Amino acid sequence: MLLARVEGNVVATRKHPSFEGWRFVICQPINNTGQPEGAPQVAIDPHGAGMHQRVIISSDGLAARKAVGDKKSPARWMIVGIVDEKEPGVPV
Amino acid sequence: MRMGLVIGRVTLSQTVPSLIGARWLLVSPFTREHFQHGCEPPAGLSKDPSLVVYDNLGGGVGQTIGYVEGAEATAPFDGPTPIDAINAALVDEIFYSPFEP
Numbered sequence: 001m002l003l004a005r006v007e008g009n010v011v012a013t014r015k016h017p018s019f020e021g022w023r024f025v026i027c028q029p030i031n032n033t034g035q036p037e038g039a040p041q042v043a044i045d046p047h048g049a050g051m052h053q054r055v056i057i058s059s060d061g062l063a064a065r066k067a068v069g070d071k072k073s074p075a076r077w078m079i080v081g082i083v084d085e086k087e088p089g090v091p092v
Numbered sequence: 093m094r095m096g097l098v099i100g101r102v103t104l105s106q107t108v109p110s111l112i113g114a115r116w117l118l119v120s121p122f123t124r125e126h127f128q129h130g131c132e133p134p135a136g137l138s139k140d141p142s143l144v145v146y147d148n149l150g151g152g153v154g155q156t157i158g159y160v161e162g163a164e165a166t167a168p169f170d171g172p173t174p175i176d177a178i179n180a181a182l183v184d185e186i187f188y189s190p191f192e193p
Contacts, residue, residue, distance in 0.1 A: 005191055007127075007188060007189065007190055007191060008127065008186065008187045008188035008189055009187050010095070010158065010181075010183055010185070010186050010187075011183070011184045011185040011186075011187070012158060012181035012182055012183045012184055013182075013184055014149055014150075014181070014182040015149070015158075015180060015181035015182065016149075016168065016180050016181070019180070019181065024093070024158070024181070026127065026186070026188060028124065028190075028191075034193065036124060036190075039094065039121065039122065039123050039124060039140065040095075040122070040124060040127060041093065041094060042093040042094065042095060042158055043093070051189065052189075052191045059162070061162070061163065061164035061167065064164070065164075065167065071167070072167050072168045072169075073167060073168070074160040074164050074165055074167050074168055074178050074180045075160075075164065075180075076093065076160050076161075076162060076164040077093055
């Protein structure tokens with residue numbers, strides 16, 4: 001799983017039918033100091049993460065397929081949680 | 093899912109039976125700099141190596157697509173299929189605002 005920051009979203013009308021109604025969110029993987037590293041991933045978002053929020057994205061396709069409810073969906077990256085503090089007592 | 097610019101198409105004359113008649117796109121993946129330009133990325137190829145993506149959505153050259161890599165690319169197929177990248181979305185708009193601390 002990756003710690004990432006939400007930096008935008010993607011609109012695509014023509015897509016695999018299992019993605020109907022799902023938000024495509026651009027997540028930029030970041031390191032512990034917050035610097036971006038690597039290429040941005042586009043993840044589906046069940047939690048409604050806001051802009052510039054830190055999230056945890058997972059590349060487990062099984063959980064993503066369960067979330068979209070389609071065994072044949074090519075879904076892979078999914079936001080599994082929204083970070084509110086990195087260490088105890090240190091708000092993000 | 094990763095974004096990429098379609099820079100060409102590939103046609104196979106010999107292939108495994110499960111991929112006969114498949115449509116292939118040659119894609120140059122987006123890096124962080126590409127996102128600032130939305131759907132009109134800077135000319136030229138990106139730093140990352142280009143790849144061939146299975147396509148059944150009808151992506152054309154010059155279009156921006158979202159493709160899925162890894163084992164999940166074989167999910168839409170019934171039988172075992174030897175691919176690891178599939179076109180999952182034809183991108184219309186990209187809204188991007190990088191975070192400046």
